[in-house]
Amino acid sequence: MKRAMEIGVGLWDPRVSPEEEVDPWRMLEVAEMADQMGFSYLAMPDRVSRPIPRFDTLTLMAALALKTKKIRFLTHVFVTPLRQPIELARRIVTVDHLSAGRFVFGAGLGGGEKVGGPDLTVYQKEFVDLGIDIRERALRTDEILQILKKLWTEPVASFEGRFYSFKNVVFEPKPFQKPHPPIWVGGNTDAAMKRAAKFGDGWAGSLENAAARVGSAQEALRRLGEFLREQRRSREDFHISTTLRAHIDPDQGKALEEAKTFWAMQRGSTEGNRPFNLKESFAAYGPAEIAVEKIQELKELGLDSLILYVHAFDLRVQLQRIEREVLPKVL
Numbered sequence: 001m002k003r004a005m006e007i008g009v010g011l012w013d014p015r016v017s018p019e020e021e022v023d024p025w026r027m028l029e030v031a032e033m034a035d036q037m038g039f040s041y042l043a044m045p046d047r048v049s050r051p052i053p054r055f056d057t058l059t060l061m062a063a064l065a066l067k068t069k070k071i072r073f074l075t076h077v078f079v080t081p082l083r084q085p086i087e088l089a090r091r092i093v094t095v096d097h098l099s100a101g102r103f104v105f106g107a108g109l110g111g112g113e114k115v116g117g118p119d120l121t122v123y124q125k126e127f128v129d130l131g132i133d134i135r136e137r138a139l140r141t142d143e144i145l146q147i148l149k150k151l152w153t154e155p156v157a158s159f160e161g162r163f164y165s166f167k168n169v170v171f172e173p174k175p176f177q178k179p180h181p182p183i184w185v186g187g188n189t190d191a192a193m194k195r196a197a198k199f200g201d202g203w204a205g206s207l208e209n210a211a212a213r214v215g216s217a218q219e220a221l222r223r224l225g226e227f228l229r230e231q232r233r234s235r236e237d238f239h240i241s242t243t244l245r246a247h248i249d250p251d252q253g254k255a256l257e258e259a260k261t262f263w264a265m266q267r268g269s270t271e272g273n274r275p276f277n278l279k280e281s282f283a284a285y286g287p288a289e290i291a292v293e294k295i296q297e298l299k300e301l302g303l304d305s306l307i308l309y310v311h312a313f314d315l316r317v318q319l320q321r322i323e324r325e326v327l328p329k330v331l
Helices: 024-037 057-067 085-098 122-130 134-153 190-199 207-214 217-230 252-265 276-282 288-299 315-325
Strands: 006-010 041-044 072-075 103-108 157-160 165-169 183-186 202-204 239-248 284-286 305-310
Touching: 024 041, 024 057, 024 315, 041 057, 041 305, 057 072, 057 085, 085 103, 085 134, 103 134, 103 202, 122 134, 134 157, 134 183, 134 190, 183 190, 190 202, 190 217, 207 217, 207 239, 207 276, 239 252, 239 276, 239 288, 239 315, 252 276, 252 284, 284 288, 288 305, 288 315, 305 315
Parallel strands: 006 041, 006 305, 041 072, 072 103, 103 183, 183 202, 202 239, 239 284, 239 305
Antiparallel strands: 157 165
């Protein structure tokens, strides 16, 4: 039986111009709008020291949880190797309880590809700023994901690894969700998909970027299926999520221009620091019909959820257009 695909939205800073200050209260308003409109997920990126204005992801989610009723929260994705696992487990459990089980932990390595030149990318510099070797990020993440599960499910937890070790930790309260909040692993490489199959309850990647690497979306999903079988995992119990960049406007030229300006403001600090021309080739910038068509194509692949990342300054207006012109045709 074909699955129904859920649709979520990414919560960017909802400024209406590049000159405005970041306002957390407006972010709360946008979250309430998305909740009332019937979106399934509110996804938030994570960073520590990248050079753009952002609030702490989990702290803000705790506030959003108290202002909403149904929408689920997804870290998309959390820079896992930059954190201490016991402290991270505590923060996640707090959000899980405050949201009454509406939290999904999207875990990632930090992403970013070397563009060239002698300077560090913002992704690499973030690791330097926190004194963590970026070459250790994969193994650190593997250990952290194991530790989180132990703390959340065992009465007394101990762990001995290369980067983290502890004995006889009593961690209470346990998560609201049993046995623990879902863990979706991000990333678009084979290694990321293997990590998702081994440690995760789902994959939270960019199918377009994965397809660009291996030739097609079908091939990317085929590989993910192979990795699940290697771990003796069932597809029925595994969540597959992807993303779509969008800006809805009947004037396609206007949509494209604002999306380009919006993307330049991110200063290469998110979505893998990929060039805008790649965004344009995969995104739905323009009339609503473009987004509807792309979403229908993704639905045919049997995905479980889709996160819309709106590349626009006025996120509230974009949500209204999506609610009015897109959702009725795809849900």
